Amino acid sequence: MQNKIDRITDILRRDDGISGAMHYTEQISWILFLKFLDDYEEELKIEAMLNDKSYQSILDEKFRWQVWAAPKKDGKLDVKNALSGSDLLDFVNKELFVYLKNFKNNENFKSIEYKIGGIFEFIDNRIANGHTLREVINIIDELSFNKESDVFALGEIYEKLLKDMGSDGGNSGEFYTPRPLIKTMVEVINPKAKERIYDPSCGSCGFLVESFFHILYKDRAKREKANLSVEELEFLKNDALFGKEKTPLSYAMGVMNMILHEISSPNIIKTNTLSKKITDISEDEKYEVILANPPFGGKEKEQIQENFPVKSNATELLFLQHILKSLKNNGRCAIVVPEGVLFQNSNAFVSVKRDLLDDFNLECVLSLPSGVFLPYSAVKTNVLFFSKGLRSIIDEKTKDVYYYELIPPYKLTKNKPLEYTHFDEFLKCYKDRKITANSYLVSLEELKNRNYDLSAKNPNVKEEKSLREVEEILEELKQNQDKAKELFAGILKTIK
Template identity: 80%
Template structure:
């Protein structure tokens, strides 16, 4: 499957309407989604026949994949005579198909697949400028099948690669992608379970939600071995467990698609600015057992938004942290990625929120990430805060915070990114709070004494004086003598 997607990518790069990974990923996505939807409908039709029930198709016949994208002959081959191409195909897609799919947003049933289709296509348009290129891509996608679980699993992996390509593009496309090794490690620590509700208030392409879904669904993903979930637990996982909010239109569309392509039948994703809601209005039904988030940071919010929070600040990261603290259920647990500044900032607003975190929640672990985790679109150094509310859920010692400094064996760059293997020691150490050269404990009383500065300053590291080699010393002396001679010659010429 990956080889075909690579081939499609190469084809799209030649199209005049496509500019960069963001565009080709977006365009492959909507075509893949419609093929997946067609295979999904075939399964639903088969189930209806087995149950002796009538089945009503999601899409009208004219707009089904088999009608416009890949009509077949009796031999099962592409019906070239009836398959649209060139300007005819572009005209149908742009003037009929997309307006039809966008109209689904008027559906009032939030949980229905129809509503999700409308949500996706409301913010996506066809950018492929050449109808023959579009036909070439459609033919390749039609060769893919999503009728088996293994096919769908492979599709999910391919889609994650597309999202990664968008993130690697830099710029604004960074909002689509949190490195999957980091997400996987965080989810492993938090360990979401069946029948728990999981929430991401800035879900982007839904990486945390998809990883949580797979974490619960599979006992061993490498062997494709499913966990022993009851029918009730599986239904809850697919329809009632996963919640997210996303402000950016394209991120929202890609996120919903990501979840559906991973077989989350009813992703509860809302397109909204999470910070628009007053946190005093958050009800018990809007509190969750698990919260996982990498909220946007570095942004500035207007006073109108700031008024929704008891501690006013124009820093988005501080507003999101307050929202998350209010949205965490009793005995719930959370992991949030924050910029380094949140730890050491000493303004009244930052101190107040950190004091609330330490006094009313169990801050259990601070994972200090290396610089370069979010390259190329951000060089900001970040940390992960792991905490719980009420009964401690992650580790046992409530009086001390466990710090771990992640140090990869090489400097992270765009071409040498973070790997899951880099978390191996951390994942072993955090439960036992094992003290190593990269980990240490800090008492909560100490935080009070240093005015709630949570900075990750490793006390195990001793400053080493770097001694120069004899060759370096000689080179330096030679350079100094050369400079002195130049000055001497210049002085002589002046005195003549």
């Protein structure tokens, strides 16, 4: 399956309408989705027939994959009736996409029809050459998603496409949080069956998909499923996973990512999370688990800031307030924040950090190395793990915060990214709050006395003078040499 996707990306790179990984991932996505939907419908038809029931297709016959994309004759592509070139482009652009976009008018939020409308509302066909589109369709038609193993493989491939999209840098980085980091955060928070899980800036829904598999599988590598009841499984697929996303394309890719991972009814809303007054957040809008990597470095206008008790144009501070308000009693949260959140001492930052330390249980600060989000962002980040109303990890007597510095064996770059194995020691040490060369404890009292400065230096590391770069030393030697020549020339002049 991966070889076919690689062939498609090579084909699309030659098309005039495609520019970069974001475009070819977007285009592969909608075609893959329609093929997946066709196979999904075939399964539903068979299931209905076995139960002696009739089945109402989601799509009208004219717009079904087997009719417009890959009509068959004797089991092979019916070349005579398969559209290509300008005929194919006209049908896709003027009929198919118009039809699919109209699904957004469906009022049943939980229905697959509503989700289809949500996807195609923000995606258009960018493939400029109808013959190129025909090539891509023919390759994707060879894929089958009738078996669970096929769908599992599709999910893995889609993750790789999203990763390539994120690695492309620029604006496409918003779609992708490194999966090793997501997997680690989910593992620490440990979402359970019947818990509601929320990501207020869900992007491509990596946290929600990983949480789904964390609960669904006892051993994901071996595809050994957990012993969930029918009720628990239904809750997981329909009522456990919630997200909000502001950016149209991110929203579409996120919904598609969840559906392609067998989550047929994702509760994802396209909205600016920060546009809701946090005083209006009801108990129904609070969650047992929150996992997030909200946007940082952005600026929000005054109208949005009015929704928060602590006003700031820093998006990271507004999201943190929203998350604190959205966490249920006995809930758990892991959130990625830029390093500045730890040490910023303005009134706004201190006020929100005071709420965090006084009203919640800050259990761990995981310091991530530079380069985790390259090439999208070079900002150094941390993960805050905290809970509300329980102290499952913090020692009640000392109330210490566990700090851990993640130090990979090499400098992270675009071509040498973060790996899941880099978290091995952290995951072994976290629960027991084990002190190592990379970890230490800081008392809550000390953090409060420092005016809620959450940054801390590792006491296990001796202060070392930083060595200068070779280029810097050579440049200084050159300057000294030039200066010596000048002085020597001056001395010669006085002698003469």
